[in-house]
Amino acid sequence: MQTFKTIKGLREALSAERAAGNTIGFVPTMGALHEGHLELMRRALRENDCLVVSIFVNPIQFNNKEDLEKYPRVLEEDSKILEDIGCQYLFAPDVDEMYPEPYKSEYDFGLLSEVMEAAFRPGHFNGVAIVVRKLFEIVEPTTAYFGEKDFQQLAVIQQLVKMFEMSVKIIPCSIVRENDGLAMSSRNVRLTAHERQLAPKIFQTLQKAKKLRNVLSPEELRRWTREELDAVEDFNIDYVEIAEDQQLQPFQHWNDASGAILFVALFLGKVRLIDNVRIF
Numbered sequence: 001m002q003t004f005k006t007i008k009g010l011r012e013a014l015s016a017e018r019a020a021g022n023t024i025g026f027v028p029t030m031g032a033l034h035e036g037h038l039e040l041m042r043r044a045l046r047e048n049d050c051l052v053v054s055i056f057v058n059p060i061q062f063n064n065k066e067d068l069e070k071y072p073r074v075l076e077e078d079s080k081i082l083e084d085i086g087c088q089y090l091f092a093p094d095v096d097e098m099y100p101e102p103y104k105s106e107y108d109f110g111l112l113s114e115v116m117e118a119a120f121r122p123g124h125f126n127g128v129a130i131v132v133r134k135l136f137e138i139v140e141p142t143t144a145y146f147g148e149k150d151f152q153q154l155a156v157i158q159q160l161v162k163m164f165e166m167s168v169k170i171i172p173c174s175i176v177r178e179n180d181g182l183a184m185s186s187r188n189v190r191l192t193a194h195e196r197q198l199a200p201k202i203f204q205t206l207q208k209a210k211k212l213r214n215v216l217s218p219e220e221l222r223r224w225t226r227e228e229l230d231a232v233e234d235f236n237i238d239y240v241e242i243a244e245d246q247q248l249q250p251f252q253h254w255n256d257a258s259g260a261i262l263f264v265a266l267f268l269g270k271v272r273l274i275d276n277v278r279i280f
């Protein structure tokens, strides 16, 4: 595996791949790699001639200073994992390489900018969009892979790609879970042993909720889910939402949507966790 800290170095290596007619699969990450990331990478390796992984803890997408400071940074371990799975290129720039100038772009993702993560983490998706657009311009991938745990991020990136008519194909990948159902996340390592025991209750509740679709209205199901989660010691809920699966807007009647997803975001101690399940 070749590791690049500079945009120039990576661009040169990838232009040789392109000249050889090779397709480039890309998995952007912030590191602290787990099985969820590896699933994206294995798929990218199967579907492309080479794999580029970026590891960059993007400061401008954090709206919480402590979350940015505490975000796990384990580049050496991550590099070994990437070698083992057969990744060809690691791009691990520092902040000055990515942002030599302060970044000023403002993106408007319409309705997607008004709900859930966008409402609770102001500026977050603007920071994600800035870095992902820049990474796409550097890597020029054929395909890029994103996990559905960050479902709203995925929708924002799909809209970004449409807005700028980028040629990259975005591949959504299913959530990867621990054996007890907890959605894999780099932040999970920050949970205490006690919090780690409570965390699977999120997915357990979402699964129970899914089964109540035939007896409760969307509003009643939202309320039921919220009450179940609220009853768990140490859960501090940001939101519970049932939204249609395109612009992620809440709706009143099951017939109003062609696909529906139940979303949750909550703090468990100091760690913010998100999860979702498709209801239909």
Ligand code: PAF
Pocket (backbone or CB within 6 Å): 028, 029, 030, 056, 058, 061, 128, 131, 132, 150, 153
């Ligand atoms: O999902 C993530 O890890 C990040 O938001 C991403 C897409 C790598 C952008 O920094």
